[in-house]
């Protein structure tokens with residue numbers, strides 16, 4: 001990632017956190033590595049079967065790459081972590 005891209009990502013992250021704080025939304029930074037290519041239940045690598053479509057060759061599950069990533073990030077977040085009761089909404093921000 002170039003220095004300019006890194007700077008823009010940092011600015012976007014800062015703005016997102018600021019907007020979330022204004023609305024009472026808690027922000028949690030999550031490591032997104034491998035999230036869009038790993039099957040949530042089987043933990044197997046998925047293969048791309050079309051434009052941004054992923055399929056698990058073990059169980060046959062197929063979904064959009066972004067949906068697979070969301071399921072995995074949600075699972076990572078759920079492991080041993082619960083939001084404080086005073087934050088009704090949570091924004092997940094993948095941090096590279």
Ligand SMILES: [Zn+2]
Pocket residue numbers: 039041042043044056057058059060061
């Ligand atoms: Zn599977």
